[in-house]
Amino acid sequence: MAVTTGIYITEIDKARLHRLIESEDDPVIVDLEHEIERATVVLPQEVIGSVVTMNSEVLLKLDDEPRQVALVYPHDADEESGKLSVLSDLGTAVLGHQEET
Numbered sequence: 001m002a003v004t005t006g007i008y009i010t011e012i013d014k015a016r017l018h019r020l021i022e023s024e025d026d027p028v029i030v031d032l033e034h035e036i037e038r039a040t041v042v043l044p045q046e047v048i049g050s051v052v053t054m055n056s057e058v059l060l061k062l063d064d065e066p067r068q069v070a071l072v073y074p075h076d077a078d079e080e081s082g083k084l085s086v087l088s089d090l091g092t093a094v095l096g097h098q099e100e101t
Contacts, residue, residue: 007096009039010047013054017086020073024087031092039096050099054086058099071095 009017017036021029052058057070069084071094077085084091 007035007039008042008047008051009036009096010044010053011041012044014039014041016054016073020086024074026087028087028089028092031089032087032095035092035095048098052094052097052099054095058094060090060094 014036017032021033021036047053052071054071054073057068060067060069067082069082071086071091072083074085074087077083077088084094086092086095
C-alpha cells in the first residue's frame with residue numbers, strides 16, 4: 001500500500017459507514033465523514049493487519065494505561081466490555097490508523 005493520506009479503510013467498511021451516516025443525524029457524523037473522505041480505500045485483502053478497521057481489536061494507551069478495545073458499529077457498542085463505537089470521538093479518531101508496535 002502506498003502511503004498517501006495516512007489512514008486506510010476497506011471498500012466494505014466505507015460502504016457500511018456511508019449507510020450509517022445516511023441514517024444518523026448526530027453532529028459527530030461530520031468528523032466520521034471527514035475521516036472516510038480522506039482515507040485511502042483498499043480491498044479487504046490489501047489492508048495491513050495493523051490497520052484499525054471495523055470490528056478489529058486494538059490496544060490503546062490512554063493516560064498511560066493500556067486498554068484493549070474493539071471498534072464497532074453503534075448498535076454493538078458497550079464501553080464496559082471494551083466495544084467502542086465508531087461514532088465516539090475516540091472511535092472516529094482511531095479508524096484507519098495503523099497500530100503502533
